Amino acid sequence: MIRAAAVTVFMGLLAFAPTARAELYxxxxxxxxxxxxxxxxxxxxxxxxxxxxxxxxxxxxxVFEPMxxxxxxxxKDQDFDPGNWIGTGAEAVMxxxxxxxxxxxxxxxxxxxxESRLIMEKKYRAGKTLLRPLSHAAANDIxxxxxxxxxxxxxxxxxxxxxxxKGYSLNVADWDGMRQRKLNVAARSLLSPHWTPDARKIVYxxxxxxxxxxxxxxxxxLKEEPLLxxxxxxxxxxxxxxxxxxxxSSSVKGSTDIYVLDxxxxxxKRMTRDMGIEVSPTVSPDGKSIAYVSDxxxxxQIYTMDSMGYNKSRLTNEGGYNxxxxxxxxxxxxxxxGRNGGRNQIFTVWPDGSGLRMLTASGNNEEPSFSxxxxxxxxxxxxxxxxxxxxxxxxxxGQRRISPRGMEAFSPRWxxx
Amino acid sequence: xxxxxxxxxxxxxxxxxxxxxxIVDDQGAGAAGEAGAQGQAQDGQVTIEPISDSxxxxxxxxxxxxxxxxxxxRYKTSSQGVPEFGDIYFDFDSYSIQxxxxxxxxxxxxxxxxxxxxxLVEGHCDDRGTRExxxxxxxxxxxxxxxxxxxxxxxxxxxETVSYGxxxxxxxxxxxxxxxxxxxxxxxxxVVR
Amino acid sequence: xIRPDFQRATVISFxxxxxxxxxxxxxxxxxxxxxxxxxxxxLVSPERAGAPAISSPxxxxxxxxxxxxxKEEPPAISRPQQKTEKPEMRTPPVKKDLPAPKEQDPAxxxxxxxxxxxxLRMEQEAREAEEAERHRKESLKExxxxxxxxxxxxxxxxxxxxxxxxxxxxxxxxxxxSAYRDTIIPLIKGNWVFPDVGTGIRTExxxxxxxxxxxxxxxxxxxxxxxxxxxxxxxxxxxxGKVPPPPFGRDEDITLNFIPVNK
Numbered sequence: 001m002i003r004a005a006a007v008t009v010f011m012g013l014l015a016f017a018p019t020a021r022a023e024l025y026x027x028x029x030x031x032x033x034x035x036x037x038x039x040x041x042x043x044x045x046x047x048x049x050x051x052x053x054x055x056x057x058x059x060x061x062x063v064f065e066p067m068x069x070x071x072x073x074x075x076k077d078q079d080f081d082p083g084n085w086i087g088t089g090a091e092a093v094m095x096x097x098x099x100x101x102x103x104x105x106x107x108x109x110x111x112x113x114x115e116s117r118l119i120m121e122k123k124y125r126a127g128k129t130l131l132r133p134l135s136h137a138a139a140n141d142i143x144x145x146x147x148x149x150x151x152x153x154x155x156x157x158x159x160x161x162x163x164x165x166k167g168y169s170l171n172v173a174d175w176d177g178m179r180q181r182k183l184n185v186a187a188r189s190l191l192s193p194h195w196t197p198d199a200r201k202i203v204y205x206x207x208x209x210x211x212x213x214x215x216x217x218x219x220x221x222l223k224e225e226p227l228l229x230x231x232x233x234x235x236x237x238x239x240x241x242x243x244x245x246x247x248x249s250s251s252v253k254g255s256t257d258i259y260v261l262d263x264x265x266x267x268x269k270r271m272t273r274d275m276g277i278e279v280s281p282t283v284s285p286d287g288k289s290i291a292y293v294s295d296x297x298x299x300x301q302i303y304t305m306d307s308m309g310y311n312k313s314r315l316t317n318e319g320g321y322n323x324x325x326x327x328x329x330x331x332x333x334x335x336x337x338g339r340n341g342g343r344n345q346i347f348t349v350w351p352d353g354s355g356l357r358m359l360t361a362s363g364n365n366e367e368p369s370f371s372x373x374x375x376x377x378x379x380x381x382x383x384x385x386x387x388x389x390x391x392x393x394x395x396x397x398g399q400r401r402i403s404p405r406g407m408e409a410f411s412p413r414w415x416x417x
Numbered sequence: 418x419x420x421x422x423x424x425x426x427x428x429x430x431x432x433x434x435x436x437x438x439x440i441v442d443d444q445g446a447g448a449a450g451e452a453g454a455q456g457q458a459q460d461g462q463v464t465i466e467p468i469s470d471s472x473x474x475x476x477x478x479x480x481x482x483x484x485x486x487x488x489x490x491r492y493k494t495s496s497q498g499v500p501e502f503g504d505i506y507f508d509f510d511s512y513s514i515q516x517x518x519x520x521x522x523x524x525x526x527x528x529x530x531x532x533x534x535x536x537l538v539e540g541h542c543d544d545r546g547t548r549e550x551x552x553x554x555x556x557x558x559x560x561x562x563x564x565x566x567x568x569x570x571x572x573x574x575x576x577e578t579v580s581y582g583x584x585x586x587x588x589x590x591x592x593x594x595x596x597x598x599x600x601x602x603x604x605x606x607x608v609v610r
Numbered sequence: 611x612i613r614p615d616f617q618r619a620t621v622i623s624f625x626x627x628x629x630x631x632x633x634x635x636x637x638x639x640x641x642x643x644x645x646x647x648x649x650x651x652x653l654v655s656p657e658r659a660g661a662p663a664i665s666s667p668x669x670x671x672x673x674x675x676x677x678x679x680x681k682e683e684p685p686a687i688s689r690p691q692q693k694t695e696k697p698e699m700r701t702p703p704v705k706k707d708l709p710a711p712k713e714q715d716p717a718x719x720x721x722x723x724x725x726x727x728x729x730l731r732m733e734q735e736a737r738e739a740e741e742a743e744r745h746r747k748e749s750l751k752e753x754x755x756x757x758x759x760x761x762x763x764x765x766x767x768x769x770x771x772x773x774x775x776x777x778x779x780x781x782x783x784x785x786x787x788s789a790y791r792d793t794i795i796p797l798i799k800g801n802w803v804f805p806d807v808g809t810g811i812r813t814e815x816x817x818x819x820x821x822x823x824x825x826x827x828x829x830x831x832x833x834x835x836x837x838x839x840x841x842x843x844x845x846x847x848x849x850x851g852k853v854p855p856p857p858f859g860r861d862e863d864i865t866l867n868f869i870p871v872n873k
Contacts, residue, residue, distance in 0.1 A: 024864045032806040210579045218743035256553035279553040323550040
């Protein structure tokens with residue numbers, strides 16, 4: 001018996017021994033496609049509204065292609081049957097219910113057609129008035145389940161509006177432009193707001209009297225408080241990732257320079273000492289670098305430096321007028337406004353200065369700001385005549401206005417979450 | 418007064434793009450002003466263009482009365498007796514004082530030193546740049562004017578600056594003439610009694 | 611991959627051994643009647659007085675070494691006298707008594723003769739038992755040897771098959787593989803639908819393509835870090851189902867490397 005064992009072990013070893021074979025290794029390289037997805041109207045009151053919001057979110061993301069319900073054989077009240085979907089081209093199907101039981105309860109079920117099974121089932125609850133945020137939450141989860149990445153359907157965009165001669169106001173809207181609300185802030189003039197990393201406050205620059213002062217507004221309290229009230233023009237820039245420091249520019253010493261404010265200690269640290277203009281600091285997502293505008297070369301260009309003010313280096317080399325930089329929260333791009341053919345357009349460039357791309361062409365386009373996943377940019381555009389707030393994907397596709405028609409709106413900033 | 422302004426505007430347009438820049442280190446500005454003009458270099462960083470020979474501080478001290486009468490005649494005067502010094506204009510993306518406006522600044526300087534008043538210099542821009550950069554540019558323009566005045570003897574505490582960037586245009590057309598009008602330094606004088 | 615083959619080998623080996631063991635024992639039982647030999651003993655011979663002459667036992671032709679399965683329990687060696695069932699026994703059934711001596715020798719009889727005969731018989735039996743044991747052991751060894759050679763042959767044959775590569779010139783080998791690769795890629799790629807998840811990631815999957823063209827997913831050898839993306843890759847393979855049979859007439863292990871790029 002031992003011999004038998006020995007023989008079989010020997011044979012087993014033989015089978016395991018590396019043979020003189022060529023390993024077949026195949027690369028499959030492909031580009032993504034928009035995923036056809038069937039978003040069915042939900043059962044229950046306002047079921048159509050909810051599915052419309054989810055459909056719009058998924059379509060605007062550029063990742064999905066919601067299918068025309070006219071082609072569906074399955075009804076919303078029927079159980080999911082993969083047989084109804086195989087061959088339609090749908091990769092996934094969403095169904096669910098809406099209930100009004102004092103509060104809103106949304107149940108969403110997501111099915112994978114190829115695997116022929118339920119891959120997600122979730123319940124969402126909120127107050128009656130929160131149908132839109134509820135729907136956006138569901139869209140977020142569908143997006144994340146299928147792509148493995150977080151979506152931005154619950155994020156917001158803050159922007160400034162001009163109310164004729166009455167002055168300026170701060171506004172906040174959902175990322176799709178809906179639920180636009182005026183904040184309790186008004187001033188002769190307001191500059192672009194900046195969100196704290198936890199999105200609980202915004203910081204902005206207001207001109208009151210003969211000064212430009214930086215203020216902070218807590219959303220929970222809706223009361224503004226001065227943050228930096230010094231001589232000259234102080235313009236708020238980006239927060240550092242830990243939320244404890246704010247990059248800003250100030251003309252307190254005469255010409256405008258970049259400073260970093262330690263908020264707890266109320267200490268200003270000077271980052272540039274050039275004789276010209278240094279303005280508009282934007283902070284990299286790892287907090288180690290700052291991109292800003294400087295005219296030290298004779299015309300405004302984008303530069304980068306580290307967070308201590310060292311290693312200054314020029315980023316933009318084409319065009320004679322480049323301003324308004326914004327660093328993508330995923331770090332791979334810096335967007336800015338550059339003068340081209342007599343107009344301002346939105347450009348993106350890699351942090352090493354290469355890969356320059358122009359994303360807009362119509363009218364004047366300025367003041368870009370990235371979404372937290374780096375896949376979208378909001379910006380100011382006057383292509384319709386007066387200034388309005390637009391949104392596009394960071395490759396320039398899908399440009400559309402999100403500020404209300406007829407409103408003069410500009411200087412937008414995307415919330416970090 | 419209006420004709421004067423139009424003349425200035427035409428001069429500004431024709432003089433577009435040719436003026437070398439004045440680079441001033443803000444930290445050296447005050448000291449340079451007290452020391453007078455004529456290109457004193459401080460810390461190797463300050464370069465002040467020499468003021469034209471036609472104007473020197475001696476004019477003011479020697480015959481200030483004559484000069485002030487001159488000024489009163491040249492400018493329209495408000496009910497309070499304050500001359501309406503007109504806006505001075507800048508080239509696109511520039512904050513250097515152009516030769517044509519030195520006369521105005523000199524007059525302003527003379528008047529200020531002889532009167533108890535505070536000057537507010539406003540810096541403005543056309544809307545072709547972006548808001549934040551333009552705000553900084555307006556500051557820089559106001560600063561250029563202030564430096565010039567300080568250099569000609571006006572005490573620092575009599576001059577304040579503010580920038581309005583592109584926020585307070587005098588016109589909103591997309592035209593060179595309108596843009597020019599917006600790229601201005603504007604003076605607001607408050608008499609102290 | 612070792613385990614199923616190892617198991618199989620163990621089982622085959624065990625069965626083979628069992629088979630032989632059974633047959634060996636059966637053969638022994640088979641052989642027992644042959645232990646009875648006809649001895650012609652002339653105890654008295656006019657020519658040789660005094661010494662009993664024992665002629666060498668007449669040996670029947672030994673039974674063929676054919677192994678066959680006995681239904682009943684084969685007899686133990688120590689009981690040579692047990693009857694066997696086979697009616698076609700070439701040897702007469704064992705009797706307690708020796709076959710009657712030739713009539714020509716009536717002089718031998720009595721206890722002494724019986725004792726002598728018993729002794730002879732016992733010696734003979736012992737010899738035969740020993741021989742049987744030796745034969746059994748030899749047969750077992752032979753069988754094992756046979757089995758080992760068989761297995762060795764098989765494994766060498768397998769190795770021999772893999773020598774195809776070395777037999778085909780390398781350039782041609784690569785061409786064959788490239789051609790096969792070119793048929794596989796569009797099939798799987800055509801079924802690969804995935805959303806924009808960015809670039810700079812990849813998923814590596816190990817599969818086996820069987821000779822009939824069916825595909826088995828072995829495992830994700832390098833996950834991308836994005837589970838949804840990994841899922842899309844598996845779905846592509848599942849959706850593809852069958853592919854053309856591998857080029858060398860044997861199952862082929864393939865590593866697929868899925869890479870997303872921008873348009």
